[in-house]
Amino acid sequence: xxxxxxxxxxxxxxxxxxxxxxxxxxxxxxxxxxxxxxxxxxxxxxxxxxxxxxxxxxxxxxxxxxxxxxxxxxxxxxxxxxxxxxxxxxxxxxxxxxxxxxxxxxxxxxxxxxxxxxxxxxxxxxxxxxxxxxxxxxxxxxxxxxxxxxxxxxxxxxxxxxxxxxxxxxxxxxxxxxxxxxxxxxxxxxxxxxxxxxxxxxxxxxxxxxxxxxxxxxxxxxxxxxxxxxxxxxxxxxxxxxxxxxxxxxxxxxxxxxxxxxxxxxxxxxxxxxxxxxxxxxxxxxxxxxxxxxxxxxxxxxxxxxxxxxxxxxxxxxxxxxxxxxxxxxxxxxxxxxxxxxxxxxxxxxxxxxxxxxxxxxxxxxxxxxxxxxxxxxxxxxxxxxxxxxxxxxxxxxxx
Amino acid sequence: xxxxxxxxxxxxxxxxxxxxxxxxxxxxxxxxxxxxxxxxxxxxxxxxxxxxxxxxxxxxxxxxxxxxxxxxxxxxxxxxxxxxxxxxxxxxxxxxxxxxxxxxxxxxxxxxxxxxxxxxxxxxxxxxxxxxxxxxxxxxxxxxxxxxxxxxxxxxxxxxxxxxxxxxxxxxxxxxxxxxxxxxxxxxxxxxxxxxxxxxxxxxxxxxxxxxxxxxxxxxxxxxxxxxxxxxxxxxxxxxxxxxxxxxxxxxxxxxxxxxxxxxxxxxxxxxxxxxxxxxxxxxxxxxxx
Numbered sequence: 001x002x003x004x005x006x007x008x009x010x011x012x013x014x015x016x017x018x019x020x021x022x023x024x025x026x027x028x029x030x031x032x033x034x035x036x037x038x039x040x041x042x043x044x045x046x047x048x049x050x051x052x053x054x055x056x057x058x059x060x061x062x063x064x065x066x067x068x069x070x071x072x073x074x075x076x077x078x079x080x081x082x083x084x085x086x087x088x089x090x091x092x093x094x095x096x097x098x099x100x101x102x103x104x105x106x107x108x109x110x111x112x113x114x115x116x117x118x119x120x121x122x123x124x125x126x127x128x129x130x131x132x133x134x135x136x137x138x139x140x141x142x143x144x145x146x147x148x149x150x151x152x153x154x155x156x157x158x159x160x161x162x163x164x165x166x167x168x169x170x171x172x173x174x175x176x177x178x179x180x181x182x183x184x185x186x187x188x189x190x191x192x193x194x195x196x197x198x199x200x201x202x203x204x205x206x207x208x209x210x211x212x213x214x215x216x217x218x219x220x221x222x223x224x225x226x227x228x229x230x231x232x233x234x235x236x237x238x239x240x241x242x243x244x245x246x247x248x249x250x251x252x253x254x255x256x257x258x259x260x261x262x263x264x265x266x267x268x269x270x271x272x273x274x275x276x277x278x279x280x281x282x283x284x285x286x287x288x289x290x291x292x293x294x295x296x297x298x299x300x301x302x303x304x305x306x307x308x309x310x311x312x313x314x315x316x317x318x319x320x321x322x323x324x325x326x327x328x329x330x331x332x333x334x335x336x337x338x339x340x341x342x343x344x345x346x347x348x349x350x351x352x353x354x355x356x357x358x359x360x361x362x363x364x365x366x367x368x369x370x371x372x373x374x375x376x377x378x379x380x381x382x383x384x385x386x387x388x389x390x391x392x393x394x395x396x397x398x399x400x
Numbered sequence: 401x402x403x404x405x406x407x408x409x410x411x412x413x414x415x416x417x418x419x420x421x422x423x424x425x426x427x428x429x430x431x432x433x434x435x436x437x438x439x440x441x442x443x444x445x446x447x448x449x450x451x452x453x454x455x456x457x458x459x460x461x462x463x464x465x466x467x468x469x470x471x472x473x474x475x476x477x478x479x480x481x482x483x484x485x486x487x488x489x490x491x492x493x494x495x496x497x498x499x500x501x502x503x504x505x506x507x508x509x510x511x512x513x514x515x516x517x518x519x520x521x522x523x524x525x526x527x528x529x530x531x532x533x534x535x536x537x538x539x540x541x542x543x544x545x546x547x548x549x550x551x552x553x554x555x556x557x558x559x560x561x562x563x564x565x566x567x568x569x570x571x572x573x574x575x576x577x578x579x580x581x582x583x584x585x586x587x588x589x590x591x592x593x594x595x596x597x598x599x600x601x602x603x604x605x606x607x608x609x610x611x612x613x614x615x616x617x618x619x620x621x622x623x624x625x626x627x628x629x630x631x632x633x634x635x636x637x638x639x640x641x642x643x644x645x646x647x648x649x650x651x652x653x654x655x656x657x658x659x660x661x662x663x664x665x666x667x668x669x670x671x672x673x674x675x676x677x678x679x680x681x682x683x684x685x686x687x688x689x690x
Contacts, residue, residue: 181660
């Protein structure tokens with residue numbers, strides 16, 4: 001992925017800022033998705049390598065500690081792939097999330113981020129629920145599998161009220177929530193929870209399923225759900241099944257499991273660095289690495305786009321506060337579509353919002369990225385939130 | 401959940417815990433080694449089944465046919481070299497050495513296979529079950545794992561009590577010096593015990609890979625359950641390990657029935673109660689604690 005960034009002239013030849021041409025050096029560190037290692041390598045980058053800017057991606061376990069260290073050390077930082085609510089409350093401990101899911105407190109001084117939050121998850125999943133409900137005449141009862149961890153507790157608190165508020169705003173029905181309980185991560189058995197979902201509420205079984213688990217826990221759960229004969233009409237999962245690895249590990253049980261997608265190669269977007277189209281970007285990644293494209297490649301690429309956009313508006317790239325402030329005013333369209341870090345309708349200053357679309361995992365096809373057929377591919381099945389991204393396949397119930 | 405379902409599911413998952421704990425129990429019983437890399441060894445077995453077995457044209461379902469003997473050999477070699485050297489120094493060294501092994505294995509797996517989750521693919525059988533009563537379904541995979549656990553533990557018990565090698569292993573475990581005086585080559589005996597231990601953990605690792613998805617760092621979580629099963633059942637007793645695993649499974653299922661947040665907690669509580677009331681475990685001998 002970094003190789004694709006380095007192909008652009010900004011990173012190949014350098015960039016003229018305030019009359020001087022600066023060249024870039026990119027240093028890559030692995031956080032192993034471990035918060036303490038993430039903090040350590042960030043310290044190394046700041047103190048050892050003397051970096052000017054840090055970009056970071058993928059999961060709260062990495063982005064929050066990296067952002068927090070940058071905030072403390074006064075290093076401009078932009079991050080992605082983390083619900084903004086978790087990032088907001090995690091980077092600055094005096095910040096919190098209000099009763100209406102709003103950001104309470106002040107934006108971090110040096111850190112910005114782009115992704116989306118619980119409302120977008122709801123707006124992405126709910127249209128799919130409504131469609132499958134009409135298709136199958138299913139119950140308006142849904143199951144929630146939320147663990148006792150930061151993401152899980154945030155979802156449990158925010159999902160039901162947000163869902164019902166958004167459903168009511170569009171004259172939709174009230175949905176009944178069945179909570180699977182605050183289970184411990186890496187549990188080995190979910191039979192009891194599955195029994196709760198089968199029983200459902202008011203004599204009606206849970207026909208819809210939403211979650212925010214660790215990948216191995218979803219794998220265990222979904223196999224056991226099938227063994228225990230609980231077959232929800234539609235599973236819309238968060239935090240898992242985003243990337244092919246989880247899908248291949250689950251095999252056939254992956255069929256028609258739906259999730260969110262923030263970078264789709266069939267989107268009409270292109271790089272703000274060198275104009276490369278989203279489809280060519282994904283195909284190039286596959287050709288270069290020999291691996292199936294992953295949606296995080298788009299957001300990671302955009303981290304570098306955001307840095308360049310910010311640097312266009314400063315006179316001295318070493319003026320850290322100026323760079324950090326410029327990041328909070330970035331407004332451009334790139335690999336992940338339009339991003340506006342100072343949108344008055346956004347959650348807070350310094351947070352850009354992507355509008356995700358709904359995808360389902362189905363057997364792959366040669367008509368997809370790079371003309372290469374993979375055993376499983378994500379197909380865009382619902383674009384309610386972002387009409388620019390074309391539908392690729394019909395939405396189907398997960399279980400008929 | 402109904403009582404029947406709690407018991408059935410508890411016994412099923414308990415079978416897995418027992419299979420996982422069996423090797424740990426044996427190594428502790430015979431050479432007083434707590435193998436902290438036990439869980440990681442299971443994960444390695446999973447990786448061999450997923451990545452290497454297909455290369456040798458063995459389907460993942462049948463991978464145990466090569467992984468189990470391979471691990472037996474690995475156990476023997478590792479015991480005769482690294483582990484024996486650390487036993488010769490003092491018990492604390494074995495703890496450090498196996499902990500070091502655990503760290504090395506995790507990082508090697510991470511470097512070779514990345515942090516992506518893997519699963520042992522056995523086709524559609526993984527989602528199949530049969531109905532016992534209106535609300536109780538029995539998974540074929542879980543039932544198979546339970547059966548394997550019972551057979552393995554039963555066969556081991558027979559092996560230890562009926563065969564010459566088994567008797568020597570018990571003799572060395574009871575009193576190493578006395579057994580040596582009678583001509584037992586205790587280092588070879590330790591090697592055999594380690595070979596058995598590793599062969600069983602390979603079975604456990606493959607079962608784990610079928611039941612869920614594993615990553616380089618998945619070993620630790622199961623090591624705790626295995627350790628609890630051994631202590632609840634009683635150190636040195638293989639049937640005890642089976643009963644310990646099942647007791648742990650039932651306690652967890654009951655906890656989950658009360659509140660899903662209590663699933664792991666109830667297992668840990670049972671462990672603490674056994675430690676407090678009967679420190680030698682349900683089937684352990686008092687002197688084993690000395």
